Amino acid sequence: MKIWLYLHFPNLYLHSLFVPQQQLSQPQQQQQQQQQPLAILQQPAPGRQHYYVWQLNQAAARAGVEADMPLASALCFCPTLQTRLAEPHKNQQLLQQKAIWGYQFSARVSIDPPQGLWLEVSSMLSLFGGLEALCQRIRQAAQQQQWPLQLGLAHQPLIARILARQQLSDPRQYQPALLAASSQQLLQALTLEQLDFPAEQQLALQRLGIRHYAQLQTLPITRLSDRFEAALISHLLQLSGAQQPVLEWFQPPLTFSEEAHFIQEVEHINGLLFPLKRQLASLSIFLQQRQLAVSQLRLQLKHRQPADQVIADSDWLIRFARAESRQHELMTLLRYQLEKRRLTAPVRELTLSATHFVAQQQQQQDYWPQQAGGPQHGETLLNRLQARLQPQQLCRLSTSGDARPDFAWHSSDPLQPYPQNPSRLSATPQPLWLLPQPQPCAAPRNIISGPQRISSGWWQADDYQRRDYYQVRQQQQLLWVFRDEYKRWFIHGYFS
Numbered sequence: 001m002k003i004w005l006y007l008h009f010p011n012l013y014l015h016s017l018f019v020p021q022q023q024l025s026q027p028q029q030q031q032q033q034q035q036q037p038l039a040i041l042q043q044p045a046p047g048r049q050h051y052y053v054w055q056l057n058q059a060a061a062r063a064g065v066e067a068d069m070p071l072a073s074a075l076c077f078c079p080t081l082q083t084r085l086a087e088p089h090k091n092q093q094l095l096q097q098k099a100i101w102g103y104q105f106s107a108r109v110s111i112d113p114p115q116g117l118w119l120e121v122s123s124m125l126s127l128f129g130g131l132e133a134l135c136q137r138i139r140q141a142a143q144q145q146q147w148p149l150q151l152g153l154a155h156q157p158l159i160a161r162i163l164a165r166q167q168l169s170d171p172r173q174y175q176p177a178l179l180a181a182s183s184q185q186l187l188q189a190l191t192l193e194q195l196d197f198p199a200e201q202q203l204a205l206q207r208l209g210i211r212h213y214a215q216l217q218t219l220p221i222t223r224l225s226d227r228f229e230a231a232l233i234s235h236l237l238q239l240s241g242a243q244q245p246v247l248e249w250f251q252p253p254l255t256f257s258e259e260a261h262f263i264q265e266v267e268h269i270n271g272l273l274f275p276l277k278r279q280l281a282s283l284s285i286f287l288q289q290r291q292l293a294v295s296q297l298r299l300q301l302k303h304r305q306p307a308d309q310v311i312a313d314s315d316w317l318i319r320f321a322r323a324e325s326r327q328h329e330l331m332t333l334l335r336y337q338l339e340k341r342r343l344t345a346p347v348r349e350l351t352l353s354a355t356h357f358v359a360q361q362q363q364q365q366d367y368w369p370q371q372a373g374g375p376q377h378g379e380t381l382l383n384r385l386q387a388r389l390q391p392q393q394l395c396r397l398s399t400s401g402d403a404r405p406d407f408a409w410h411s412s413d414p415l416q417p418y419p420q421n422p423s424r425l426s427a428t429p430q431p432l433w434l435l436p437q438p439q440p441c442a443a444p445r446n447i448i449s450g451p452q453r454i455s456s457g458w459w460q461a462d463d464y465q466r467r468d469y470y471q472v473r474q475q476q477q478l479l480w481v482f483r484d485e486y487k488r489w490f491i492h493g494y495f496s
Contacts, residue, residue: 003122003131003176006152006160007102007138012115013040013091014055015148017084017263018275037063037081038263041071043088054086082263090259097258097282099250101145104285105138110157110247116164118157118247122176132174145278154183157245158196158238162187166194180241187213187239195239201232213239256286257353265304265346269338272301272350277331279352284327292357293323297334299352303345311345321386321394322379323358329380336387403456404465405434405492428452429471431480431493438490444472444481451483471495 009015017038037060041051051071064077074081095111102109105128108120121134128134135151142149152164153173163169168186172178187195190213192202210216216236225233237243260275287293301314318337324330386394395411402408408430428449450470457464467482469492478495 001122001155001176001180002120003125003179004154004157004160005106005119005121005135005138006112006154006157006164007098007117007119008150008152008161008164009098009115010148010150011040011055011057012094012098013086014038014057015146016094017261035059036263037065037078039065039074039081039083040086041083042086051085084261084263090261093257093259096250096253098147100252100256100286100289101141101282103250103252104141104289105134109250111250112161116161118160125176130174131176135174145281153179155180156183156238156241157247158235159183159187159241162190162194162196165196166190189214197232197235201228201235204228204232252286252289255353255355256283257351258282260350260352262348262350265348266350267343267346269341269343272338272347273331273335275350276334276352277327279350280327280330280334283352283354284325284330287325287357287360290357291360293325293360294330294354295320295323295356295358297330297352297354299350301343301347302349302351303343304348306345314344314347316341321382323360324379324383325360329383333383333387336384403454404463405430405454407457429495431495433496434493435491438482438492441481441489441491443489444470444474444479446473447471448473448478454482 036057038057039053039060040055042054044051053065053067053069053071053074056065056067060074060078060081063081065074065081071083091114095113095115095117099109099111099117102117102119106119106121106124108123110118112118121131124134125131128137131153135153138151139149150164150167152160152162152168154160154163163183163186170182170186172182191211192205195213197205205211205216208219210219216239221233221236221240224236234243238245258279260279262271262275266272283294296317296319299314299316299318301316303311303313305311316337318334320333324333395413397409398412400408400410448471451468452470453466453468455466466485469480469482472479472481479491480493480495481489481491483489
């Protein structure tokens, strides 16, 4: 029998808003948000002419504001109440982001607007070590993101949702054999409203004197089907476990996009770091689920628009030298990049998106094969250098096909893949420090090795070189000198 886990995110829209306090930690951010009365308003429903309170924080509740209260009444109770108008499409986006997050715990996820998800977890118990271990892991992951979360477990999706919303739990629920009996016992004392019956169905049942679930169980379904519509009977069958609803499974998107909305406008770059940390955590999960890495990110900032001018929204495309998937490393790279940028106006919304991905196994490039730390250390260093410096300040030396020391190396784009087997022009050591122009010198006395004959450049009449190179020790310095075809001696470079 299938086991369903329902994730209920209370006040999902409200908790998606950020307070732009630069010096506060994540728990302090949430505490600061709770200290100022705030309410999310819904658009007027058909037949209503006023805005109504949909979600509110604790400060607004302490002032007397309640859900479904008209805005005018709410302002009478709390004149300092801050309000934000809910946008339905953004709430749907928030649920999709939670579904992507929940996809790491189950391959079958279904969205339940406006604030919930169903996860089919019976097939995941062996992987996570049982129901209790799975639920504990989900709670810890939500706590790390500072998301309020309520869980419900049952063999039936509707019952799991009811238990989650009412915050009902029983230790026996973590035992699959006792889950059905435990769930039914938890439902006994619930009212029709708590059982998610629509208002018209509640009224119809109350006319029969039914107000609790225990009373519903005394009525035969066959007798009720003659008096009530099919929707109410279907609801009763789902509560009893005799009928399963048809759920639409969530399909993860092929691109990533996540928005952050600010209660107050952000005026400094540092104010963007807190929401970016949460967004990058979601992106890292997205990448790990698909074994991908990201090579560039797009930051879109919506600015405040003054009445006397039009300010274009910022659209920053940030590229990485090598694709990355780790949250902490992405955060480091973005912090370096943001240090070089300035806000043109206060920011109201921030969107982080990614559309260019590469497979993680394609990152195994060898930059410094002999260096401790391996290829991953080289990739991290290259990414950080690229983020801290200007594009023209970072390049890579590559070998060319010319044997002449002055032309044996050239600079190349660091974003290009490094060759798996770079060619070596000479088996004998050559110094990296070459003089701009060879300097004449006397015939050396202390020759360590040589000669090394280099004869190249015949295609250039004015730079044809035929030289014999030697390693020479002069006091404590190791020199690289050559003798040309006219028997003259020159210093060309220094060994470290």
